[in-house]
Amino acid sequence: MAEEIDFQEQEERELFEHLRIEAPKGQALLRLDKFLMNRVENTSRNRIQNAIDAESVLVNGKIVKASYKIKPLDVVTMVLPDPPxxxxxxxxxxxxxxxxxxxxxxxxxxxxxxxxxxxxxxxxxxxxxxxxxxxxxxxxxxxxxxxxxxxxxxxxxxxxxxxxxxxxxxxxxxxxxxxxHTITRKYVALVWGDLKNDGTISGYIGRNMKDRRIMDIYDDEERGKWSVTHYKVLERMGYVTLIECELETGRTHQIRAHMKSIGHPLFSDESYGGDKILKGTVFNKYKQFVQNCFELLPRQALHAKSLGFVHPKTKQAVAFEVPLPQDFQLALDKWRSYSTTDELS
Known part of the structure; x- marks a missing residue:
């Protein structure tokens, strides 16, 4: 099982950019290592080679070898793991x-x-x-x-x-x-928009090409790792919908990225655009109502509700469930009230 732990660690590792260089329009074809030697101050060939070997240097968001030939407008980023x-x-x-x-x-x-x-x-x-x-x-x-x-x-x-x-x-x-993938994991999420039907979202999930703090869904298996989320509608409240998500895979930001990919980002999710008013009216009273909800729930509306697995000693299936926390419940109650009365509390 070491393979699985390694896999999760690699996937979840937070990466951050230390260096970004865009090759000029007139750039002649040049090996990556030589290109960096010419562009990076106070470094050595050995240090650059080590960074490339450690897959900490990306070209246009992809891992490449030192022999890769830099072309005009290529974007080279040096992405390093957590500092020692x-x-x-x-x-x-x-x-x-x-x-x-x-x-x-x-x-x-x-x-x-x-x-x-x-x-x-x-x-x-x-x-x-x-x-x-x-x-x-x-x-x-x-x-x-x-x-x-x-x-x-x-x-x-x-x-x-x-x-x-x-x-x-x-x-x-x-x-x-x-x-x-035999663990049963169910989440409750509040998403923007009126979801009409239950459904399944799948695709290869990988780092966003411009912002590696967030994830995107791709059709290309070389861009990411396969991911599947099943969702069903629990409650419709006009401009938002309460859903239950069951994970078939467990990738970083999976539900958040999946729901954004179909145009229904999680309510109050700053990283994926859900912290803006995406549905509703233009009236100031409505804007104030949504802002009040954001203040009640100043984070993505996502809660890991239940977990089921086979116990390591008894070999019996066990299941656990926890209710929504107060911040989520308060925001949900306000939306319920608004959607049924059309009056702002």
């Missing part, structure tokens, strides 16, 4: 909402705003820091450095359920289920 840092995870006494715990697994209802594991700009205050305090030891597998006990994750501003492995056997057993 002590990889030890330090325990912190942070309260956790533990839904269930036994000798093998622990179910946590994560609050919105909590980062799951340490990473760039978030080395403290994470779920893993809290778990390290509350448990004597968390298991790790090859490729899972800095993420002890984790076999999956949810975004910082997504609330809801996470299962944590408390020993190596449980971690291996659960990771296999995620790899085989």
């Amino acid at each position: 840092r002590d990889t030890e995870v330090y325990p912190e006494n942070i309260p956790l909402h533990i839904l269930y715990e036994d000798d093998d697994v622990l179910l946590v209802n994560k609050e919105a705003g909590m980062v799951v594991h340490p990473g760039y700009n978030n080395y403290t205050g994470t779920l893993v820091n809290a778990l390290t305090y509350h448990l004597n030891q968390l298991p790790t597998l090859p490729g899972n450095t800095g993420r002890p006990g984790l076999v999956h994750r949810i975004d910082k501003d997504t609330s809801g359920l996470l299962v944590i492995a408390k020993n190596e056997w449980a971690m291996t057993f659960l990771a296999k289920q995620f790899f085989d």
Whole structure:
């Protein structure tokens, strides 16, 4: 199962750009390594070669070899992983909402705003820091450095359920289920627009070519990894729709990117354009109503509602569910009231 952990770590690793060079219109064909030697100050050929070998240099958003010939208007970016840092995870006494715990697994209802594991700009205050305090030891597998006990994750501003492995056997057993897509994961989301029917969204999900902090859906398998989300309508409220999403795969930002790709981004999702008024009237009272909803729910309207898996010790199917958190519920109640009365509270 080391392969699956490596796969998740590579997919979820936060990347950020340190250097961006656009080749001029008159650029002659030139090897990438030589092009960078001519353009990057205070560096060495060895350092550039290492960066290329580490796949930290992209041309037009794609990984290339040092022998790649730079052409006019090619965009070269040097994208580096998190800066070097002590990889030890330090325990912190942070309260956790533990839904269930036994000798093998622990179910946590994560609050919105909590980062799951340490990473760039978030080395403290994470779920893993809290778990390290509350448990004597968390298991790790090859490729899972800095993420002890984790076999999956949810975004910082997504609330809801996470299962944590408390020993190596449980971690291996659960990771296999995620790899085989036999874990049942259901999310509740509030999206912009009037969704008429239930449906399925699929495609290859990969980093956006211009902003690597967000994801896009592609038709080309070389651009990303296969992803599938099934959704069904729970409630229509005119300008927004409450849906349930069931994940067949678990890619970074999968639901957020999928819903945007069909023109229904998540309500209040800043990264994917849902923090703007996308549907509705032009009246000031309506604009103020939506703004009030944004203030009640200042993050994407996404909640990991339920999680089902086969228990590593009993081999029996278990299922857990948590209600919507207060911020999501308050915004939802206001939309319900508005959609049924057409009056702003």
